[in-house]
Each structure stands twice: as C-alpha cells, then as structure tokens.
Amino acid sequence: MKKRILAIISATTMVVSMLTGCSESQKEDYASENKKVAITLGMHVANVEEQEPVTADIIKAFEAANPDIVVEVKGNDKDEHVKKMKMAAQADELPDIFWMDASVAPELNEAGLLLDLNGFLKEYSEIGDALADNMKEASQAEDGAQYGLPYQSLVTGIWYNKALFEKCGLELPVNGTTFEELENMVKVFNENGITPIAQGAKDTYSIWAFLIAIERYGYFDKIDTILAGNEKFNNTEFLKFFEKLQILGRDGAFPSNAATMTYFQAKEAFLAEKTAMFDSGMWDAGELDKTMGVNTGFWWGPTFSDSDSPQTVKMKVSSAPLCVSKAVGEDKIKQEAVYKFLAFYYGEEAAKISYEGSIIPSTNYQVEVDLSEKPAFAAIVEALNAETWISPKAQPDLVLKEAVQAQLYDSIYGTMLGNYTPEEALDKIDIVLDQQ
CATH class of the missing domain: 3.40.190.10 (Periplasmic binding protein-like II)
Incomplete structure (x- = not known):
C-alpha cells in the first residue's frame, strides 16, 4: 500500500475520490444523499490559523457561504511541504489544491500533474479580469497552460x-x-x-x-x-x-x-x-x-x-502559485467544488478579508477598508x-x-x-x- 503523504482524509472525501469514472446519475445520487463535498488544501505553513490567518479567515468565509463543501487543510513548514508535495506527485497523491514553490510548479506541470486553469478562468471570466496580466503570466507555460494562480501578491x-x-x-x-x-x-x-x-x-x-x-x-x-x-x-x-x-x-x-x-x-x-x-x-x-x-x-x-x-x-507580483491536481479534472463533482473555492478565493469578499488582515490580494478589486489604525500597511498601500x-x-x-x-x-x-x-x-x- 502506498504511504499517504497528507493527513488521512474523511470517509466522505474517499467516497468522492472513488467517484472518478462513475456515471452522471451515480454522481447526482451521491450529491443528493451527502451534504458535503470535501476538497483538500496543502499549505506551506504548519499552522494556517496562526501563520496564515487571512487564508484561514477566507476558508471559514467560503465554508459559511458554501455549506455543502468542506476544505480540509494540511500544512507543513515550507521546505517540508515542498518535499512532501514532490513525494505525493510521484505517488499520484497530490492534494486537490496546494501551494507550490514557483521554481517547482513548472516541473510538476511539465510532468503532466497539474490541471490547466484556463477552463476555470473561462468559466469565471470576472476572476481573469480581476487578475493583472503579470499575475497570470507568472504561472503560464510556453504552450499557454495556466498551471497555477497567485496565492497572494x-x-x-x-x-x-x-x-x-x-x-x-x-x-x-x-x-x-x-x-x-x-x-x-x-x-x-x-x-x-x-x-x-x-x-x-x-x-x-x-x-x-x-x-x-x-x-x-x-x-x-x-x-x-x-x-x-x-x-x-x-x-x-x-x-x-x-x-x-x-x-x-x-x-x-x-x-x-x-x-x-x-x-x-x-x-x-x-x-x-x-x-x-x-x-x-x-x-x-x-x-x-x-x-x-x-x-x-x-x-x-x-x-x-x-x-x-x-x-x-x-x-x-505573483507570489508562489496555488496549483490544482490534474486528477481534479477527472471528477466533475470535485472540479465544481474546487472551482467554487477558487472563485471565492479570488473574489471581492476575499479581497476585503485580505486588506483587513494587512495582506495585499493578487486581484485588483477596489475595496473600502479603514487603514487609520494600520499605518505600516497604509504605507505599503x-x-x-x-x-x-x-x-x-x-x-x-x-x-x-x-x-x-x-x-x-x-x-x-x-x-x-x-x-x-x-x-x-x-x-x-x-x-x-x-x-x-
């Protein structure tokens, strides 16, 4: 049996994973009987709540707005995370969405392990409009594949x-x-x-x-x-x-x-x-x-x-990208859930959460935030x-x-x-x- 790199996922997640290749009617039956679809998120910090609180707040807001989807986070310190993602790639066990070092992500794409997110940007065109060209180009392959999107600015x-x-x-x-x-x-x-x-x-x-x-x-x-x-x-x-x-x-x-x-x-x-x-x-x-x-x-x-x-x-500029496992594209239910998460993560509400947490989002939404009590962050803005x-x-x-x-x-x-x-x-x- 292959050793799991990420935390053991819930039974619901395993059921969703096994749905790959099932008929549409089977998937619809599953969706009607189970209230939550689980997506996994691999992070480059050991404790997201403490080390990336803005991301944690965005996840909470997403789950509140999408009660049928749960985001299961597993994090490790950066070097350990990158090492584990490489091992997971070899074992075909990448999480659905994961942070990846910008120097490694192209290699995973060349190996055919990442989902091309041009489909996501086409379906959610407002997200593409909200991302500056340099933000998208940072994770584009020579063949035009969009193998990632910026985690943050x-x-x-x-x-x-x-x-x-x-x-x-x-x-x-x-x-x-x-x-x-x-x-x-x-x-x-x-x-x-x-x-x-x-x-x-x-x-x-x-x-x-x-x-x-x-x-x-x-x-x-x-x-x-x-x-x-x-x-x-x-x-x-x-x-x-x-x-x-x-x-x-x-x-x-x-x-x-x-x-x-x-x-x-x-x-x-x-x-x-x-x-x-x-x-x-x-x-x-x-x-x-x-x-x-x-x-x-x-x-x-x-x-x-x-x-x-x-x-x-x-x-x-774009920080290291968020990438999506190619396996997500083989499961309609999982892909829909992942797309919803990305649409929220790069949406206007998440941008406001970011500014309130002293983080510049990767998108160009104009949001109103009181910075009078944040002079250092205001200096950057x-x-x-x-x-x-x-x-x-x-x-x-x-x-x-x-x-x-x-x-x-x-x-x-x-x-x-x-x-x-x-x-x-x-x-x-x-x-x-x-x-x-």
Whole structure:
C-alpha cells in the first residue's frame, strides 16, 4: 500500500475520490444523499490559523457561504511541504489544491500533474479580469497552460524607522531616492552607532529589496537570453549592480554578524530600533503596526544613475502559485467544488478579508477598508498607488530553477559580506546555470 503523504482524509472525501469514472446519475445520487463535498488544501505553513490567518479567515468565509463543501487543510513548514508535495506527485497523491514553490510548479506541470486553469478562468471570466496580466503570466507555460494562480501578491521593499532618520537629521527615503543618497544614509547611521540595514544571511532568500534593484539593471530584458545560453549573468549591467552590493558591504551597511543572523533575528533587531531599515515585505506589516506604528515607513529602494534601464520599478507580483491536481479534472463533482473555492478565493469578499488582515490580494478589486489604525500597511498601500512605478512580470528569482535560484541568493549575500568579488559571484551563477 502506498504511504499517504497528507493527513488521512474523511470517509466522505474517499467516497468522492472513488467517484472518478462513475456515471452522471451515480454522481447526482451521491450529491443528493451527502451534504458535503470535501476538497483538500496543502499549505506551506504548519499552522494556517496562526501563520496564515487571512487564508484561514477566507476558508471559514467560503465554508459559511458554501455549506455543502468542506476544505480540509494540511500544512507543513515550507521546505517540508515542498518535499512532501514532490513525494505525493510521484505517488499520484497530490492534494486537490496546494501551494507550490514557483521554481517547482513548472516541473510538476511539465510532468503532466497539474490541471490547466484556463477552463476555470473561462468559466469565471470576472476572476481573469480581476487578475493583472503579470499575475497570470507568472504561472503560464510556453504552450499557454495556466498551471497555477497567485496565492497572494508578493509586495517587497525596505521598511524604515522614521524616528531614527529624524534623530540623525536625515531626510526620509522616497520613490526616486538614489543610491548615492543611500550611501550617505549608511555613513550617517554608522556615525551615530546605528546599523543601517537589517539583513539575515542565514536565511539566504531574504534579499527582496535587492531583487527589485537588479531589475533596475535590466534583469528581465536579459534573463531569457541568459537562460537560453546566449548571454551570461556576468555581463556589464549585472556587474554594475553587484559592485553596488560590494560598496554597501564595504561601507558597513549591514550588521557585523549578518553572516550568522537569520531573517527573524534581523527583524527583531529592526523592531528593537537597533537598525534603521529592514529588507522585508508586506507580510510584516501587521507586526510593525503593533510595534512601531506611525514610525514605520516603506520604500522601493534606491535608483541607479549608471543604468539606462527604467528605474521606476516597484514590486507587486505573483507570489508562489496555488496549483490544482490534474486528477481534479477527472471528477466533475470535485472540479465544481474546487472551482467554487477558487472563485471565492479570488473574489471581492476575499479581497476585503485580505486588506483587513494587512495582506495585499493578487486581484485588483477596489475595496473600502479603514487603514487609520494600520499605518505600516497604509504605507505599503500608498507606495503601490504610485501609478508611474511599474511591477515586473515576476520577482527575479522566481523565474529560475531551484539550484540557480539558490546560487543567486548565495552570490548576492556573498558579495555583501565580502566573501566574493562581484565577478566571482556572477561566475558562480553561470557555473550552476551551465550545469542545468
């Protein structure tokens, strides 16, 4: 017997699964005799109620609006979740809907394991209209298959402490603040005994603001050519960017113990007002509202005068996708239930729940929410309202395979910490890319 990867599901769910291939009349008989259809949802956190409360609230609201459907959630920490989803894929035991790392989802699609959601977008056209093009394109295959939809918006940048800027006599950063102005901030903060930017290199993925910065050197103008083998990461423009990382590291922009610090420790240092800025994103808005409140500001990071690429880059892109098992499409009752859930998840009511929980949804619904008690979250909303600032099609790392992604992280932190020269850091990415 195959080992189950997910939690044991209810008898009702097993009955629904066994209905695959049954006649329409049998399915109708089942629907009339059983009040609930169960759908399984695999999540990248161990405790959805505590770690993803907005998602938990959306699920509760969906079940209240659809009493004939129950959503059974099983979560694990991210790395364990991805590992289990890979094992479940091999055993043909994927949950109906599941969060998946953006670098892994395309592989599952290529293996023929995911349901093409173009059918869902056609049936629920209002959802397609509510999702910006970059949100849909992030999980589209070359053949046009829609193998996933964004779990949430991924909004990243630099949080800053207004009080520390004012204490040191510095102007607050704004859209368009330059790298040279950032250099001066670093100098002044160090002179006042304040670490400029909180970074935790032990969690190598925590480089969000610097992923925005590399797009200001034409990342998405080059990456397809690079991945096709016709250009290298070690190119003139990317070298300029890595030289900026080297300058920041050399000038003391980061904690002296950044190499042994985690992302969570970096956040604690920022919350304790030991650092002036913090590389993070939307997910920390709620905590910042509780701790720093009106002293919290948000910024898209510096612009660069030595680049000819557009500088008005913000970051509102698709986070890792929600995917649907292809097996769902073989069961009419299950597919209908899954479609209803997705329609609710990407609907206007869920968008309102998201904003109320300090989460930017992936949809573009205009909902009225009182943000007067949420100054940190309001700062992000204000930054997003800069209409002339444009988001790329994806966060730069999310279009790379896992190994290349990991080396990009290592190369950026390695340059910041002085372990690699800019040239060495870029060459390391090219070596890994050549091995793919």
